[in-house]
Amino acid sequence: MSLLCRLRSAAFAGKNATRVLYAPFSTNLPQNGQKVLLTVNEAKSLPDFSKIDPVYDDVVSNESVIDLWKKNQAKYGVSGEHLNAIEKMRMQDRPPYLVYEPKRSDLVSEVDDLIWTKDLGIPFEQYRKLKKKVIHIRRVVQMTRKGKIPSMSALVVVGNGMGGAGYGEAKDSEVPHAVMKATREAIKRIRNIPLYDDRTIHHDIYHKFKATKIHFWARRPGFGCRVNHVIHEICDCIGLQDLAGKVRGSRNPLNVVKGTFAALATQQIPEDIARSRGLRLVDVNHIYYGGTK
Secondary structure, three states: OOHHHHHHHHHHHOOOOOEEEOOOOOOOOOOOOOOEEEOHHHHHOOOOOOOOOOOOOOOOOOHHHHHHHHHHHHHOOOOHHHHHHHHHHHHHOOOHHHOOOOOHHHHEOOOOOOEOOHHHOOOHHHHOOOEEEEEEEEEEEEEEOOEEEEEEEEEEEEEOOOOEEEEEEEEEOOHHHHHHHHHHHHHHOOEEOOOEOOOEOOOOEEEEEOOEEEEEEEOOOOOOEEOOHHHHHHHHHHOOOOEEEEEEEOOOHHHHHHHHHHHHOOOOOHHHHHHHHOOOOOOHHHHOOOOOO
16 A cells, blocks of 8 residues: 555544554665554644645546545534535646646547647647648668668648648658658747738749749739649648749759748738838728728
């Protein structure tokens, strides 16, 4: 029997009862598993485990212990309504992150064995709505003095479809593990990308990333995404619906993905420019031509 159970059983015996402790781990007590008797005054210096702690006590699995505690309190004239009020007050003092913890069956995504954890940096509700696209998988080799060490490299793009997206790259000996690592890295790198009318970019963009030259043009509603197949997958994760693009030079998927995110991050929002210049901004498309908003 553990120390916690013995303290509980001794506490339920009565106020004037002598509490029996079994503490073989203490350096000041006998180490041969002997029982040590403590007086009531000595026992008062120890924490009172007869009270319910909402953080350390599992209410579901310890219902019998709680019922026994209520019966013991009823002997001293404490009513049931008062006990319920005490429990409600203690449950309200519980930290917010302990109020709801998703079940492990809900943490596993439908695609792979990726599990939601707090270090991802996003709430669980947003995690379930993410879109994942595996862009590129390749076999790489590390040269050492003992020979070649092969591994698989995966490039993954993750987005919420509302302007937030990120990419991740990871390596592992097996493809599923590499994809899972890259997905976790992509979720941690999610950044907000400004969109105009939640469908296209604010202005035309030209960006050069290494040997890759990327051109983007904003288009009217209903135009669609007429871009490179890799950029099309990125637009689906971001939420871009109307975009025209051209990739010149190197069409390496790694350079295209990195160059696309770098190009979209260079957008200049008109509201920010007007605020910096001290001018008032009027959207002609919305006011005079009846835009989508």
